[in-house]
Amino acid sequence: MMLQPEKIEPVLPQRQPDSTALQIQGLNLWLGHTPVLEGVDLVLAQTGVTTLIGPSGAGKSSLLRCINGLYQNWQGQIELLGRDIRHWPGGWDQLRSHVGLIAQKPCVFPQSIRANVVFGVQGWRQRRRADALVEAVLRQAALWDEVSARLLAPAETLSLGQQQRLCIARALAIKPGLLLLDEPTASLDPRSKQLIEQSVKSLAASMPVLCVTHDLEQARRLGGQVVFMCDGKVIEQADCESFFQRPKRLESREFLSWNVCEC
Amino acid sequence: MLKFWLTFSSLTTAIIILAVLGFLLQASWPLMQSQGLSFVTGTEWYPYEQLYGMLPVLVGSFWSIVLALLLAVPTGLAAAILCAELLPERGRAALRFSMELMAGIPSVVYGLLGLWLLLPLLESQFDLLTGRSLLAAGLLLALMILPTIMVFSESALRAVVTEQRETALLLGLDWPTRLLRLLLPQAWPGIRVAILLALGRAMGETVAVMLVVGSMDRLPQPLYNLLQPAQTLTSRVGREMAEAVVGSVHWAALISSGLALALVAMLLSLLTQRWRS
Amino acid sequence: MNRSQISKIIIVGLALPALLLPGVCLAYILFKGLPALSWSFLFSATEGLGFGATSGVLAQLLGSLLLALLASLVATPFALGTALYYRLLASKRQQALLAGLLNMLQSIPPVVFGLFGLIVFVHLLQWGVSLLSGAIILAMVILPMLVLNSIASLERIPGQYTEAAQSLGLHHGAVIGRVWLVQAWPGILTGQLLGVARALSETAPILFTATVFSGVVWPESIFSPVTTLQTHIFYLAQEGSNPQVIQVAWGSAVVLLGLVAAFALLARYLANRYENPQHLGAER
Numbered sequence: 049m050m051l052q053p054e055k056i057e058p059v060l061p062q063r064q065p066d067s068t069a070l071q072i073q074g075l076n077l078w079l080g081h082t083p084v085l086e087g088v089d090l091v092l093a094q095t096g097v098t099t100l101i102g103p104s105g106a107g108k109s110s111l112l113r114c115i116n117g118l119y120q121n122w123q124g125q126i127e128l129l130g131r132d133i134r135h136w137p138g139g140w141d142q143l144r145s146h147v148g149l150i151a152q153k154p155c156v157f158p159q160s161i162r163a164n165v166v167f168g169v170q171g172w173r174q175r176r177r178a179d180a181l182v183e184a185v186l187r188q189a190a191l192w193d194e195v196s197a198r199l200l201a202p203a204e205t206l207s208l209g210q211q212q213r214l215c216i217a218r219a220l221a222i223k224p225g226l227l228l229l230d231e232p233t234a235s236l237d238p239r240s241k242q243l244i245e246q247s248v249k250s251l252a253a254s255m256p257v258l259c260v261t262h263d264l265e266q267a268r269r270l271g272g273q274v275v276f277m278c279d280g281k282v283i284e285q286a287d288c289e290s291f292f293q294r295p296k297r298l299e300s301r302e303f304l305s306w307n308v309c310e311c
Numbered sequence: 312m313l314k315f316w317l318t319f320s321s322l323t324t325a326i327i328i329l330a331v332l333g334f335l336l337q338a339s340w341p342l343m344q345s346q347g348l349s350f351v352t353g354t355e356w357y358p359y360e361q362l363y364g365m366l367p368v369l370v371g372s373f374w375s376i377v378l379a380l381l382l383a384v385p386t387g388l389a390a391a392i393l394c395a396e397l398l399p400e401r402g403r404a405a406l407r408f409s410m411e412l413m414a415g416i417p418s419v420v421y422g423l424l425g426l427w428l429l430l431p432l433l434e435s436q437f438d439l440l441t442g443r444s445l446l447a448a449g450l451l452l453a454l455m456i457l458p459t460i461m462v463f464s465e466s467a468l469r470a471v472v473t474e475q476r477e478t479a480l481l482l483g484l485d486w487p488t489r490l491l492r493l494l495l496p497q498a499w500p501g502i503r504v505a506i507l508l509a510l511g512r513a514m515g516e517t518v519a520v521m522l523v524v525g526s527m528d529r530l531p532q533p534l535y536n537l538l539q540p541a542q543t544l545t546s547r548v549g550r551e552m553a554e555a556v557v558g559s560v561h562w563a564a565l566i567s568s569g570l571a572l573a574l575v576a577m578l579l580s581l582l583t584q585r586w587r588s
Numbered sequence: 589m590n591r592s593q594i595s596k597i598i599i600v601g602l603a604l605p606a607l608l609l610p611g612v613c614l615a616y617i618l619f620k621g622l623p624a625l626s627w628s629f630l631f632s633a634t635e636g637l638g639f640g641a642t643s644g645v646l647a648q649l650l651g652s653l654l655l656a657l658l659a660s661l662v663a664t665p666f667a668l669g670t671a672l673y674y675r676l677l678a679s680k681r682q683q684a685l686l687a688g689l690l691n692m693l694q695s696i697p698p699v700v701f702g703l704f705g706l707i708v709f710v711h712l713l714q715w716g717v718s719l720l721s722g723a724i725i726l727a728m729v730i731l732p733m734l735v736l737n738s739i740a741s742l743e744r745i746p747g748q749y750t751e752a753a754q755s756l757g758l759h760h761g762a763v764i765g766r767v768w769l770v771q772a773w774p775g776i777l778t779g780q781l782l783g784v785a786r787a788l789s790e791t792a793p794i795l796f797t798a799t800v801f802s803g804v805v806w807p808e809s810i811f812s813p814v815t816t817l818q819t820h821i822f823y824l825a826q827e828g829s830n831p832q833v834i835q836v837a838w839g840s841a842v843v844l845l846g847l848v849a850a851f852a853l854l855a856r857y858l859a860n861r862y863e864n865p866q867h868l869g870a871e872r
Contacts, residue, residue, distance in 0.1 A: 116481065139590065145483020155474040157493070167492070168482030215478075222482055313761050317677060320669025324689045324735070327728055331696065331704045338707050389602030397596060409610040415852055417789030419818050420617065420841045423825050427834065428616055454613075457606055487595035515697020517792035518822060545699055545792075552703070553796045557711055569703040573696050580695035584688055 068130075069094050069226060069256035070115070075124035077110055077280075084110045085122070086280045092226075097252040097272035099288070100260045103303065107280040108260045112228045115258075116147040128226065148219030152231040154211035156203040161195050164203045164214055168222040181221060188251060189217035190243040209240025216247065227251060229259040233266065245269055264304070268292055276300050331573060339567035345560050356528040356542075358551070358561040367530045368568070371445060371541040375520065378449025378537065379456055379513045384506060386453075387460030392490065394461070395468035407462070414458035422522035425451040430523060437538060443525030446537040448546075451519050456509035463508065467501020468494055500586060507583045511576050517545040526550050544568045617841055624839025633805045645840050647805040651814035652847065654807070655719065655798060656787035659726035660780055663734055666727075668776070671738035672768075676760060694732035701725050702793035710797055720810040722798020729790055730783040737782065741775020742768060774862030781855035785848045791818040817844040 070092035077085040085107045092098055100108045113119045115126060117133065117140040126133045128146065136143040145168070156164050165182050166175040182199070186192040191213040195206070203214060212232060219227065229248065233241040248257055249270060261267055267274055267288065274291040276284045276299070284291065284300045295301045342350060346363060353364025394406045429450060430442035471494055479493045495502075525540025528547070532539065542550075548565050555562040632644035674686055702725060709721035745768060753767045769776075799819040807814050817840050824837035 118477075118480070141483055141485040141592070143483070144481055147483075149481045151474075151478070151481075153474070155478045157475060157478075158497070167479070168484060170484075170488070218482065313764075314677070316665075317669045317673035320666040321673035321678070321686060323666045324670065324686065324693055324732070327731070328689060328693055328696075330708070331700065334704055334707050335700070385602055386605050389599045390606035392599050393603045393607075397599070406607070410606070412614065413610040415785070415789070415848055416613065416617075417791065417818060417844055417848060419789075419791040419821050419825075420845060423821055423837060423841055424613060424616065426825050427620075454609060457609070461606060485590070486592040490595070511695050511697075515699060517697070517699040518795070522822075522825060545697070548699060548703065549792060549795065552706065566703055566707070569700045573700045576695045576697055576700075577692050580692045581688075583695075584691055 068092060069128070070258070071125075071127040071130075072111075072115075073125040073127075075111070075114060075122055075126065077107070077114060077119060077122040079110070079119075084280055085114070088124070088277075088280070088282050090275060090282060090285070092256045092258060093273075095252060095254060095256060097248065097257045097259060097270045098275060099267040099270055099272065100258060100275050100277060101262075101264065101267050101303075102277035102283075104262075105279075106277040108277055109230050111277070112149060112230055112258070112260060115226075115228060116144050116149055145222050146225045147228060148222065148224035148226070149228045150212070150215050150219055150230065150232045152234050154208060154215045156206070156211050156214055158202065158204060160200045161203050161206070161214065162199040165217050165221055167218055178221075182217075185217040185220040188220055188247060189213045190247045191217055207237075207240075209236045209243075212236060212240065213244060213247070216244065220251075225255065227255060227257045229257065231260050231262060234262065241266075264292075276303065278303070328577075332570070335566055335570040335573065339563045339570050341558070341560050342563035342567050350564065354530055356547075358555075358564075361560065363560065363564040365564075365568075367528055368542050368544045368547050370530060370534065371448075371524070372514065372543040372545070374445045374531070374535075374537060374541075375448040375452055375524070375543055376510060376513045378445065379452035380506065380510060382449065382453035383457045383460055383509060387457050387505075387509075388464055388502065390457075390461045391464035391468055392494075395465045396490070396494070407465070410458040410461050413454075414462070418455065418516060418519045421451055421455055422519035425519060425523040439538060441525065441540060443523055443540045444538050445524065445531065445541045447523040448520045448541075448543065449537070451523055452513045452516060455516060455519065456513050459509045459512055460505045463505030464498065464502045467498035467505070470501065471497045504583050504586055507579055507586070511579050515545065515572060515576060517549045521546040521549040544572060617838065617845065620835075621838035621840075621842030624835045625842060629836075629839055630843065645817065645820065645836075645843060648815050648817045648820045648840065649843060649847070650806060651799070651804070652788055652816040652818065652844070655722050655726060655794065655814060655816060656784045658719065658723035658810075659730060659787045660734075660784050662723055663727035663731045663783065664780065667731055667734035667738055667779075670735045671742055672764060674735075674739050675742045675768075676764070690732045690735055693728075694736075697792075698729050698790050699792040701728050702795065702797055704728075705793065705797045715811055717797060717800065717813045718811045719798060719807050719814050722794040722814070723810075725793045725797055726787045726790060729793060730786050733786060734779050734783045737779025738772070738776050741772045741779065744775065745771045774858055778855045778859045781851045781858065785851035785855070788844065788848050788851065789818070791822055795819055795822070817847070 068091050070090070072088055072090040075085050075088040076083070088107075088111060090111075100111070102108055110119065114122050115128075115133075120140070128136075128143070133143050157167060159167075162182055165185060166178045169175050169178060169181070183192060183196075186195065191210060194210060203211065206214060216232070232248075233244055236244070245266065248259065251257060252272065259270065271288045274286060274288050275282055276291070276297075278299055284295065284297045286296070291300070292304070295304055342363065345361075350363045351365050351369075353362065354366045355362040355364045356367060390406065390410075394403050398406065425447060429447055433439060433442035433444070433447055475493060475497070476489070479489045484492065520543055524543055524546050526542055526546060527540035528542050531537070531541055545568075548568050551561070552565055555565055629644050630649070631646055633646040670686070674683055678686060705721050705725035709715045709724060710717060715721050749767050749771065750763060753763045758766065794816065798814060799816050800813045801815065801819070801823050804813060804815050821837050821840045821844065824833050824840070827833040
C-alpha cells in the first residue's frame with residue numbers, strides 16, 4: 049500500500065492573511081570597511097518565485113544571509129510575515145527554523161539519507177516517526193523515486209545533483225515559511241537542474257521562494273518576479289516577462305545585453 | 312654505510328619492544344612456575360609467606376583509573392567544547408597554554424602536591440585518619456590526564472568542517488542540539504582516542520600514585536570503599552622493587568606486574584591505531 | 589534564559605576545574621617553593637646534614653641535567669636514523685609498520701622500561717645502579733617521541749626541494765646532508781629539546797636503576813650512580829616529620845619545574861622562529 053504523502057503546511061506564528069511574506073526596507077550592510085548592501089528595498093508575496101539576478105559581488109548572497117540572520121549587524125528593517133526578525137520570538141535559531149536556505153554547494157552530513165532528511169527536526173521521537181514526512185519532502189524535492197529503496201544508505205553515495213535535492217528535502221522537512229536558494233543549480237548536471245527547477249516551481253505554489261541565480265535562462269524559466277541587483281542596490285523589481293522584454297532601467301538593459309552577447 | 316645506519320636504527324624500535332617483552336617474560340617465569348595462574352585471583356600478598364595474590368592491586372588499579380576517567384572525561388570534554396566553540400581566539404590560546412603547562416609538570420611534583428595539598432584536604436573533608444586512599448589516587452590521576460583529554464578532544468572538535476556547522480545552523484537548530492547531534496558525533500572518533508590515551512597514561516603512572524595511595528596490600532572493604540589506603544599495580548612495583556631479591560619469586564611477581572602493564576598498554580595502542588585509521 | 593544559555597552555563601561549570609586548576613597548582617608550587625630558593629640553595633652541595641634539610645641541590649641539578657642530556661645523546665643517532673629511513677628507504681607498508689611500532693613503544697609506561705633496565709643493565713650486564721643504565725633507559729623512553737618529531741619536521745620540507753636535489757643527480761647522502769638537514773634542523777632540534785624536557789620529568793624508571801639518595805656530587809664515571817632532582821623530591825616528600833625537609837622538597841620542585849620549562853620554552857621559541865616558512869625563505 050502506498051503511503052499517502054502528508055501535506056506540508058508551514059507552521060508560522062500568527063499568519064496574517066493579507067500581509068506580504070517578506071518586506072525589506074532600507075537595508076544597509078557593511079562588512080569591514082566595505083559597503084555590501086545600500087538601501088535595499090524588497091517585497092515578496094505570500095507565494096511565487098522571485099529570482100534575484102545581477103553581476104558577481106552585487107550583494108545577492110549577502111542579502112540572503114541577512115534574511116536568515118547569519119549576518120546580524122545590518123541596519124534597516126526586515127519583516128517576515130509582518131514581524132521584525134530582530135525581535136523574533138525565540139531568537140535567531142527560531143527564525144532560521146522558519147527560513148530554509150539551500151547553498152550553492154550541497155553539504156550532506158556523513159549519515160544515512162533518512163537521517164539527513166530529518167536532521168533539522170526537533171525531538172528524537174519525532175525523527176523516528178517521521179516516515180510520512182520523509183516521503184513527502186523527498187517527493188517534493190523530486191528525489192523519492194531514486195532513493196526510496198535505500199533510505200538507510202550513506203548520503204555521500206549520492207551524486208552531487210541528488211545531494212542538492214536531498215538538501216532541499218532537508219530544508220523542507222523543518223516546514224519553513226520561506227525558501228531561499230543561493231544558486232542551487234550552479235555546477236550540477238542538466239537533469240538535476242531540470243528536476244530542481246520543476247520542484248522549485250511547484251513549491252512556489254504554496255510558499256514564497258527567493259532564488260539567486262547567475263543563469264538568466266533559468267530566471268526566465270522559473271518565471272514570477274525578477275529582482276535585479278547591482279553594487280549592493282536593487283535596480284529594478286518587475287514581472288519576469290516585462291523585465292526581459294522591456295527593462296525599464298539603463299543598467300538592466302546593459303546587463304541583459306552583455307549576457308545575451310556572452311551567450 | 313649510510314644505508315646500514317638507517318636500516319639498523321629503524322630496527323631498534325622493534326628490537327626494544329621484543330627485548331622488553333622477552334626479558335620481562337623470562338624474569339617473571341619463576342612466578343608462573345611456582346604459582347601457576349592462580350596468583351591472578353589470590354587476595355593475599357605476603358612475600359615472606361610466599362603468598363602472591365594479585366587481586367587487590369588489580370582492584371586498586373581498576374578503581375583509580377575508573378575514578379580518574381569519570382572525573383577527567385566530563386571536565387576535559389567540557390573544557391574542549393569551551394575552547395573550540397565558545398571562547399574567542401585569545402581565551403582559546405590562554406586555555407591551551409595552561410593545559411600545556413599542566414601537561415608539562417613532572418609527575419613527582421604532582422605527587423608532592425597530592426601528598427601535601429590534596430591529602431590534608433581529604434583528611435579534613437572526610438574526617439579520615441589518613442587521606443591516603445584510592446580516592447586521592449583517582450583525583451590526582453584525573454588532574455594528570457585532564458590535559459590529554461582536553462587537547463585531543465579540542466582538535467577533534469575543531470576538525471568539524473565549517474560547511475556542516477553552517478548547515479546545521481541554517482536548519483534552525485539551537486546550540487545544544489548542534490553540539491549533541493553534529494559536533495560530538497563527528498568528533499567522537501577523536502574523542503575516544505583521547506580517552507584511550509588518557510587511560511594508558513593513568514594506568515602507567517607510578518610515582519604520583521605511589522605517594523598518595525597508601526600502599527596497603529589488601530582488598531578494599533567493601534569492594535567499593537575508596538577511602539581506605541590501597542595499592543595499585545604500579546605503586547607496588549615502585550615500593551617493593553628495590554627490596555626484592557634478584558631471581559626470587561617475589562621479584563618475578565613484581566616483574567610480571569610490569570609485563571602485564573606493557574601488554575595491556577600495547578593492546579590499547581593497537582586499538583587506538585585501528586580507531587585512528 | 590533559553591536552552592542555549594543554560595547549556596553554555598553547564599559547559600562552563602563543568603569546565604571550571606580545567607580553567608582554575610592549572611593556575612592553582614602552579615601558584616601553590618611557587619608559593620611553597622620560592623621562599624626556599626636562595627643562592628646557596630642552588631649552588632651548594634653541602635652533604636647530608638639532617639637528611640637533606642640544610643643542603644643545597646647543586647648535585648641533584650647536575651645529576652638531572654647529566655642524565656637527560658646523556659639520554660638525548662644516546663637516542664639521537666637512532667632517532668635520526670629511523671626518521672631518515674622512514675622518509676628515504678621505507679615502502680608504504682614499512683612506513684605503516686614503523687609508525688605502528690613507534691606508537692606502541694610510546695604507549696609502554698616508563699616504569700616498565702625501568703624494570704627492563706633493572707634486569708638487563710643493572711643485573712645482567714653488571715653495570716649496577718649507574719648513570720649509564722639510567723641514560724639508556726631514558727633514551728628508550730624518549731626515542732619514539734624524537735623519531736615522530738623528526739619525521740614530522742622532515743615531512744614539512746617541500747617536495748620540490750628533494751626532487752630538485754635528486755634531479756641534480758645527488759645521491760641519498762647528499763640529499764640528506766645538503767637539503768634535508770639544512771631545512772629540518774630547527775624542527776629536529778625542537779624535538780631534542782622537548783625530549784630533554786620529557787627525560788627531566790621522568791622519575792619512576794630511574795628510581796631504582798640510576799639514582800641514590802645522597803653521597804654523590806659529580807659521578808666519577810658513567811658506571812657510578814647519580815642523584816637527581818626528581819628522586820630527591822620523591823624521597824624528601826615522604827619525610828613528613830621535618831617541615832624544613834618539605835621546604836627543600838618544594839624548593840627542588842620549583843627548580844625542576846624551571847628546568848623543564850626552560851627547555852620547553854626554548855623549544856617553543858625555536859619552533860615559532862624557524863618553522864615559519866618565511867624565515868626559511870621557502871616562500872620567496
